[in-house]
Amino acid sequence: MSDYPDILRALNASRTEDFLKRIEGKRPLFICTIATTETAKIPGISAAGKNPELTDYTPSADVEFLHYGRCRCIDGLPVTPDGIPTPALITRAAINLSGIPILVVDGGSKVKPQTPFLDVGGKPGRDIRTGRAVENVTSVFERSMAAGRDLSKTADYLVLGESIPGGTTTALSVMLAMGLNAKGKVSSSMPDNPHHLKLSVAREAMGATGIGEGELEGKPLEAIAAVGDPTQASIAGLIMGAAREVPIIMAGGTQMAALLAIINGIDQSVTDRLAIGTTSWLIRDISSDLAGLVSQVGDVPVMAANLNFTESRYPGLRAYESGAVKEGVGAGGVSISSMAMTFGRITRTSLQEEIEREYGGIVSKR
Amino acid sequence: MSDYPDILRALNASRTEDFLKRIEGKRPLFICTIATTETAKIPGISAAGKNPELTDYTPSADVEFLHYGRCRCIDGLPVTPDGIPTPALITRAAINLSGIPILVVDGGSKVKPQTPFLDVGGKPGRDIRTGRAVENVTSVFERSMAAGRDLSKTADYLVLGESIPGGTTTALSVMLAMGLNAKGKVSSSMPDNPHHLKLSVAREAMGATGIGEGELEGKPLEAIAAVGDPTQASIAGLIMGAAREVPIIMAGGTQMAALLAIINGIDQSVTDRLAIGTTSWLIRDISSDLAGLVSQVGDVPVMAANLNFTESRYPGLRAYESGAVKEGVGAGGVSISSMAMTFGRITRTSLQEEIEREYGGIVSKR
Numbered sequence: 001m002s003d004y005p006d007i008l009r010a011l012n013a014s015r016t017e018d019f020l021k022r023i024e025g026k027r028p029l030f031i032c033t034i035a036t037t038e039t040a041k042i043p044g045i046s047a048a049g050k051n052p053e054l055t056d057y058t059p060s061a062d063v064e065f066l067h068y069g070r071c072r073c074i075d076g077l078p079v080t081p082d083g084i085p086t087p088a089l090i091t092r093a094a095i096n097l098s099g100i101p102i103l104v105v106d107g108g109s110k111v112k113p114q115t116p117f118l119d120v121g122g123k124p125g126r127d128i129r130t131g132r133a134v135e136n137v138t139s140v141f142e143r144s145m146a147a148g149r150d151l152s153k154t155a156d157y158l159v160l161g162e163s164i165p166g167g168t169t170t171a172l173s174v175m176l177a178m179g180l181n182a183k184g185k186v187s188s189s190m191p192d193n194p195h196h197l198k199l200s201v202a203r204e205a206m207g208a209t210g211i212g213e214g215e216l217e218g219k220p221l222e223a224i225a226a227v228g229d230p231t232q233a234s235i236a237g238l239i240m241g242a243a244r245e246v247p248i249i250m251a252g253g254t255q256m257a258a259l260l261a262i263i264n265g266i267d268q269s270v271t272d273r274l275a276i277g278t279t280s281w282l283i284r285d286i287s288s289d290l291a292g293l294v295s296q297v298g299d300v301p302v303m304a305a306n307l308n309f310t311e312s313r314y315p316g317l318r319a320y321e322s323g324a325v326k327e328g329v330g331a332g333g334v335s336i337s338s339m340a341m342t343f344g345r346i347t348r349t350s351l352q353e354e355i356e357r358e359y360g361g362i363v364s365k366r
Numbered sequence: 367m368s369d370y371p372d373i374l375r376a377l378n379a380s381r382t383e384d385f386l387k388r389i390e391g392k393r394p395l396f397i398c399t400i401a402t403t404e405t406a407k408i409p410g411i412s413a414a415g416k417n418p419e420l421t422d423y424t425p426s427a428d429v430e431f432l433h434y435g436r437c438r439c440i441d442g443l444p445v446t447p448d449g450i451p452t453p454a455l456i457t458r459a460a461i462n463l464s465g466i467p468i469l470v471v472d473g474g475s476k477v478k479p480q481t482p483f484l485d486v487g488g489k490p491g492r493d494i495r496t497g498r499a500v501e502n503v504t505s506v507f508e509r510s511m512a513a514g515r516d517l518s519k520t521a522d523y524l525v526l527g528e529s530i531p532g533g534t535t536t537a538l539s540v541m542l543a544m545g546l547n548a549k550g551k552v553s554s555s556m557p558d559n560p561h562h563l564k565l566s567v568a569r570e571a572m573g574a575t576g577i578g579e580g581e582l583e584g585k586p587l588e589a590i591a592a593v594g595d596p597t598q599a600s601i602a603g604l605i606m607g608a609a610r611e612v613p614i615i616m617a618g619g620t621q622m623a624a625l626l627a628i629i630n631g632i633d634q635s636v637t638d639r640l641a642i643g644t645t646s647w648l649i650r651d652i653s654s655d656l657a658g659l660v661s662q663v664g665d666v667p668v669m670a671a672n673l674n675f676t677e678s679r680y681p682g683l684r685a686y687e688s689g690a691v692k693e694g695v696g697a698g699g700v701s702i703s704s705m706a707m708t709f710g711r712i713t714r715t716s717l718q719e720e721i722e723r724e725y726g727g728i729v730s731k732r
Contacts, residue, residue, distance in 0.1 A: 027519075101517070103516060116485065119472070119482065119484070139480075
């Protein structure tokens with residue numbers, strides 16, 4: 001096996017080696033599940049949009065960019081309120097270099113993407129403070145499971161990413177409801193992680209349903225319905241449908257820890273087929289604790305693409321080094337996958353060059 | 367290569383041999399594109415439903431049956447007015463035995479399937495006699511092309527089927543508009559092919575647009591928009607996106623001849639990557655002329671699964687031998703594909719046993 005010096009073995013190193021061996025040279029399918037929620041519009045919760053109302057556009061704009069190299073439902077790229085661009089730039093660069101196919105799944109988005117997308121019957125998420133966050137969770141889960149079964153036959157393994165503004169807050173709520181010690185551990189797309197605000201929103205959500213912390217242990221679909229988000233129902237279904245057939249990289253940060261807990265609550269034996277693939281920014285983030293979350297569920301491999309934007313020409317990318325954005329749209333997992341697929345011929349350097357090229361093209365068009 | 371005695375080489379035999387060699391042992395993806403139209407509700411046009419209003423349900427019921435082994439939006443199975451069951455029975459049997467993965471594409475259906483499906487932005491078709499049959503053809507075509515590009519990376523080749531009531535009438539209209547000699551050549555799901563009715567509907571449609579026969583030669587997307595149906599826009603896009611990468615079986619009867627003409631009008635060079643896969647009932651049908659249609663476009667391989675329901679326990683299946691149904695939902699192409707994938711281990715006999723088993727299970731549930 002190649003060494004993959006640009007992939008950090010962040011947790012459970014020897015199982016991570018095994019996982020990398022299993023996917024080396026193999027053909028993945030990247031599935032990006034998108035959704036929107038009203039939770040993301042609570043001021044201060046999400047930086048996945050120039051302003052809270054724009055979070056309705058971000059997921060669709062992200063996958064439009066992945067497909068076409070430019071967004072259709074918005075001008076330019078999705079950015080944070082500070083103008084830092086979407087991590088879809090990283091994902092697209094990895095896809096450009098590797099040719100990894102992409103499939104968009106609409107878990108429930110208000111603004112539909114102008115791309116082909118798989119409909120699994122999902123609806124946009126409500127504000128979790130209603131305590132009725134996600135409609136028809138069971139049917140979305142079940143349809144996604146049917147899709148996962150078929151999609152597992154179209155690739156050697158799956159890479160599952162997401163784009164959902166406010167996703168770490170719904171991740172926090174679901175983990176708390178299921179009894180994980182998640183306080184202060186979820187990540188943020190902002191340099192200053194608003195833990196206090198997230199926790200108070202999560203607690204208000206649980207208050208509205210009348211459930212206490214840990215009361216939904218072993219009831220993950222109930223937890224999603226009450227205080228979660230639509231991507232959780234869909235990604236959990238995809239995993240349950242596919243994991244018996246193929247390995248799966250859960251491409252994301254602390255949101256994927258929540259999904260791990262959800263899967264573990266449905267069928268512990270599935271957890272063995274999973275790994276988390278993320279970015280070094282997420283792993284090195286001192287305001288969150290992915291390892292601390294994953295360890296509460298099981299000894300799942302966690303690996304990270306060791307990207308570094310210090311030398312970027314663009315301030316918007318250099319900002320990643322100060323803790324902005326960090327992860328999303330499967331950026332870390334797809335980067336790892338592109339490296340493993342090509343036996344390490346795609347490196348952090350070639351990825352970064354392609355990212356600079358892509359971003360340069362967009363910046364110059366403005 | 368295996369002999370494949372259960373696959374008829376119906377046209378261009380040596381190119382058919384080459385095509386079979388290319389797909390032998392390879393992994394296909396079956397894509398079933400569905401849509402509904404108001405055209406199908408013209409009395410006497412379609413037998414793809416117990417009555418004209420039920421044609422809105424047939425495509426979704428077909429793919430629900432493929433996914434789950436039972437329909438969800440209707441009780442039982444889609445049947446003709448005489449109670450003859452859908453060819454989805456054949457497709458499902460081939461999928462059961464081979465494990466071929468399936469993806470549903472919604473080209474534009476009024477009743478959405480309760481399965482996962484790929485949304486390409488399509489709308490149900492209007493009555494072609496309006497002369498404005500299909501909305502936003504270009505955007506559906508383009509999105510399907512984007513999907514085809516990615517899907518071509520998920521399989522060694524694609525099998526493209528359809529379920530759209532009234533599809534041979536819209537096929538006829540498009541072929542006439544494009545200048546093919548198609549009169550009296552399209553197939554029908556009824557034993558008595560209503561050629562006169564279809565032709566008068568097609569002529570009324572062309573009259574409404576003010577175009578004469580052949581006037582849209584070389585303008586296939588315009589022909590679809592004026593007198594075609596939504597599956598044509600979507601399947602044409604899928605083919606244009608995928609055919610550069612992988613071989614494609616167009617799984618169907620005379621509707622696929624119309625698609626061949628459409629593709630040929632967009633880019634002749636793509637025609638080389640295509641083959642038609644159908645059933646022996648279609649090939650032997652004296653009321654239609656698939657070979658006569660295909661020959662007007664090019665020397666495309668045409669092969670047929672040599673199925674035979676003479677010995678079936680069920681009158682509903684024996685009726686196929688008297689010219690009912692004949693083809694649809696990719697039945698012929700998926701059967702062929704299941705044989706080629708397994709080097710001939712799946713045979714017409716094993717398929718027929720599985721069809722009897724599936725149908726028996728459904729008949730006994732009533």
